[in-house]
Amino acid sequence: MDLSTKFVGINLPHPLLAGASPLADSVTRCQALEAAGIAAIVLRSLFEEQLEAEAMAHHQAEVGHPDSRGEARSYLPAVDSSVFGPEQYLTHLRAVKKSVRVPVIASLNGCSHDGWIDYARAIDAAGADALELNLYAVAADPGESGAELEDRTLRVVHAVRRAVQLPLVIKVSPFYTALTNFALRLEEAGADGIVLFNRFYEPDIDIEAREPRYHLELSESRELGLRLRWLGLLSGHVRGSLAVSGGVHTARDAIKAVLCGAAAVQLVSALLRGGLERIGGLLAELTLWLEENGYHSLQQLRGSMDQSRTPDPGAIERLQYMHSLETYRLPGPVADS
Numbered sequence: 001m002d003l004s005t006k007f008v009g010i011n012l013p014h015p016l017l018a019g020a021s022p023l024a025d026s027v028t029r030c031q032a033l034e035a036a037g038i039a040a041i042v043l044r045s046l047f048e049e050q051l052e053a054e055a056m057a058h059h060q061a062e063v064g065h066p067d068s069r070g071e072a073r074s075y076l077p078a079v080d081s082s083v084f085g086p087e088q089y090l091t092h093l094r095a096v097k098k099s100v101r102v103p104v105i106a107s108l109n110g111c112s113h114d115g116w117i118d119y120a121r122a123i124d125a126a127g128a129d130a131l132e133l134n135l136y137a138v139a140a141d142p143g144e145s146g147a148e149l150e151d152r153t154l155r156v157v158h159a160v161r162r163a164v165q166l167p168l169v170i171k172v173s174p175f176y177t178a179l180t181n182f183a184l185r186l187e188e189a190g191a192d193g194i195v196l197f198n199r200f201y202e203p204d205i206d207i208e209a210r211e212p213r214y215h216l217e218l219s220e221s222r223e224l225g226l227r228l229r230w231l232g233l234l235s236g237h238v239r240g241s242l243a244v245s246g247g248v249h250t251a252r253d254a255i256k257a258v259l260c261g262a263a264a265v266q267l268v269s270a271l272l273r274g275g276l277e278r279i280g281g282l283l284a285e286l287t288l289w290l291e292e293n294g295y296h297s298l299q300q301l302r303g304s305m306d307q308s309r310t311p312d313p314g315a316i317e318r319l320q321y322m323h324s325l326e327t328y329r330l331p332g333p334v335a336d337s
Ligand SMILES: Cc1cc2nc3c(=O)[nH]c(=O)nc-3n(C[C@H](O)[C@H](O)[C@H](O)COP(=O)(O)O)c2cc1C
Pocket: 019, 020, 021, 022, 043, 044, 045, 046, 107, 134, 171, 197, 198, 199, 216, 218, 219, 220, 245, 246, 247, 248, 266, 267, 268, 269, 270
């Protein structure tokens, strides 16, 4: 079975990638991912705050006192630098590139213009096959409109695009007012591919301590639906590649994403829960399903259920919404009363 695909110009034997996570934090684990059959590896993100922290440390070393931003920063929770600082990140990237043959995608997370561009160049020079920009930011500033936020983000993408040659992938959140339009503008700014979506970790509250609690929970397949909707809406409009991240746990999940237009499928929770042997299992299940359903290649399937041939997808979404509400039947105990 031909499972091959092309993601941001990179030919891959199949669509399963290891998404950004600690799975690729050591060279041996990257080799294990390759041995288990992964098509490409995304490294964890280096955060803008980590770059700033290093720049500030240099500044302090040079002038002997903290700059004015230092005090403000001291109120913020410490960024865990035990994982990778900027220098270590590049060293790790080079080491991984030397140790595996599969493509390696580096990841940067930031939301402002400064500080990134040189580092993106360094990632390019260190040999990454592509760069993923993880646009995780909560729009908390009441003075900034949606349009301003989008413009600011596009300026970052544009600046990175001008600085580097390598394929540029943008991992977006689902919280844009007009994502279809924004996706097209991301492409105009130089994005070669879009990953739907990064996952926001919702806060809880410890009511005794009156403190917020944040904890990371792995995903479930039910999170896929939001991705399928937007894959289906964007596929056919964007020229570049689409990838899904979030909620792919089974071969059936991956098939749904491909039907809606995904060229690549990023896995994290499935591998953290099920181990790297899940990769082989998913590939076998994918192949079996395609054979049983009369396909010769994965490519035949891709995008065949996207919304590109639907004249008014917004109207269809509304009708489906109405239908879901109207056909709901009250559960037994309530229905009887
Ligand atoms: C422990 C952990 C660390 C992660 N670190 C990153 C990261 O550094 N950068 C990033 O873009 N996403 C990161 N993610 C998010 C994943 O890449 C992915 O988008 C998310 O887990 C949804 O995919 P899944 O359903 O396959 O887990 C992380 C996820 C987990 C569980």
